[in-house]
Amino acid sequence: MRRAINIVPGSGTRILLALLPFLLIACLYVVVSAERRAANxxxxxxxxxxxxxTSMDRLATEPDRRSGDLTLWSDTTASLQRLFIGLGAAAAIGLVLGLTLGLLPVASAGLSPLVAVISMVPPMAILPVLFIILGLGELSKVVLIVIGIAPFLVRDLAMTVAAIPSEQIVKAQTLGASTWQVMLRVALPQAMPRLIEAMRLSLGPAFLFLISAEAIAAESGLGYRIFLVRRYLAMDVILPYVAWITLIAYVLDWLLARIARRGFPWAYAQEARR
Incomplete structure (x- = not known):
């Protein structure tokens, strides 16, 4: 008897299996929505x-009466700008500190406990502090994203670098490599695929921090729009905006996955054999 664990679907079957849950959810929504409208x-x-x-078409194609901007696209641009700056800064911090803590025992002994403690601080709890110190502008929103995901990236990369076989470090030093050369030629190439994977895992929290900050203090952005129209119970705007945010996050995740596999194919060689 063929075991379920050995059944590997083909590419066409994978697509059908992937689409099936979405189709079921869409059908369920249509049915429940129609029943609620029939009753009320x-x-x-x-x-x-x-x-x-209709609502999304209006937001995407009709200029806002107050600003003259196309609401959907201006909100998306504002949010993505904050997100990319925050993710970029967090990735840079995570890469530099992760390599340092994972490769240098002295740095690990001195900074690892601090990074561990900072990673336990709920970012949303310090959002009011950021607004008080940095104001209500763009900086506080970006810093919230950085504080929210940078400690995770640092710890994850530090553990990845620390797990590099010691034989590789010893061989590099035997061949005359300095600390910088070991970091750049041995540790960095092996840390980069993990950095991209960690950023993929951080997209959800990053969007959470972004939307939360925009909901409290912003004049544009996807989170700002959702919390602006909620007072009118405008679910015809809120639900599509939530779906739009989800689609953007999925596309970014897909792009990061493609970048990782194109840039570092050796890291996924075992996965490709399956």
Missing amino acids: PGDKLLPPIAEMA
Whole structure:
């Protein structure tokens, strides 16, 4: 008897299996939405898909009366700008400190406990502190993203570098490599694939911190728009915005995965054989 663990679906079957849950969720939503509207024509909780499509078309194509901008695209641009700056800064901090802590015992002994403690601080708890110290502008929102994910990146990369076989470090030094050369030629290439994977795992928390900061103090952005229209129970805007955020996060995750596999194919050689 063929065991389930040995059944590997083909590419076409994979696509069908991946689409099936989304189709089921969409069908369930259509049915429940229609039932709620039949019972109460003024129901706003689950608007029909056509109504949400109309609202998104208006936000994407009609200029805002106050600013003249296309609302959806201006919100998306503002949020992505904050997200990319925050992710970039966090990745740089994570890479530098991760290599240092993972490779230098002295640095690890002195800084690892501090990084561990900082990583346990709930970022949302210090959001008011950031607003007080840095103001309500862009800097506080970016710093929240950095504080939220940089400690995780640092610890993850430090453990990755520390797990490099000692034989590689010894061989590099035997061939005359300095500390900098060991860091750049031995540790860095092996840390980069893990950095990209860690950033993929950090996308969800990064969006959480971004939306939270925008909801409290912003004049544009995806989180700002969601919390602006919630007072009107505008679910025809809120639900599509949530779906749009999810789609953006998925696309970024997909792009990072492609970058990792194109840039460091050796790190995924075992996975490719499956």
